[in-house]
Amino acid sequence: MIEQDWIWGLVGGLMIGSAAALYLLVNGRIMGASGIIGGLVDRSGWESGAERAAFIAGLILVPMLVVPLYDTVDTHITSNLAVVIVAGLLVGVGTRLANGCTSGHGVCGISRLSLRGIVATVFYLLGGGLVMALARHVLGVI
């Protein structure tokens, strides 16, 4: 299974990058998920609200149509809702404070060798790796 996983990772990655290329070249926008969502949530991006809403509609609805083709797709998210809530809050605060997440800083930033994108990616990988080590191997909460 692992041998196939990297192929699907690469194929899915090419799709993600193509989506970002389409949004950049056709719409003139940077495809950063946290920015697109955040601008709607805190109303800071309402002047381009329809475009953001259309992007999010595709992002929610197409997976809904694709997933039935698989018989094993499952998010396997933890049933510990306290952990889920803390995680969601941290992701929301962190991505808005940093002005970007895995798609904006990771995909769109690194691909143009942006220093901000590279530094952001280094720190979210460091933060993630550290918390994973603590939460799983020391505290045993996930």
Add this chain to the structure above:
Amino acid sequence: MLRLLSALAAGGLFGAGLVVSGMVDTTKVQGWLDVFGDWDPTLAFVLGGAILPMAIAWRVAERRKVAVLGGPLPLAPAGDGRPGRNLIIGSTVFGAGWALAGLCPGPALASLTFGGTGGIVFVVAMAAGMLAAPPIRARLDRMQPA
């Protein structure tokens, strides 16, 4: 209208890519961050695969200057282009949450229709966190301007 259709298509392709790549599976994401456990390298292929078309797109963008549907292409980096304190603190905090649940903003929305209660709770908490960010940023700026 074309602008909305194109945004819908980009969001859809992004979502399909997140499903195909396994980014909506929290065990794969946590496996990637679990360097001291049973490390799963799949995400390196996802990121590498995603950077490839975008690197070409940036080259094209530099030559075109203008988007297909009009308007300038966003070629200038955000802010002064330098990584500041908020970028570093925010990214570290984001990484911590990413590790705890195994979801980042894109996959959280992509899995909304099949991620169950946990997935919905995550998205609501994430939205609340997004609303809390501006006052936290203001407080950080009062302590020491970025």
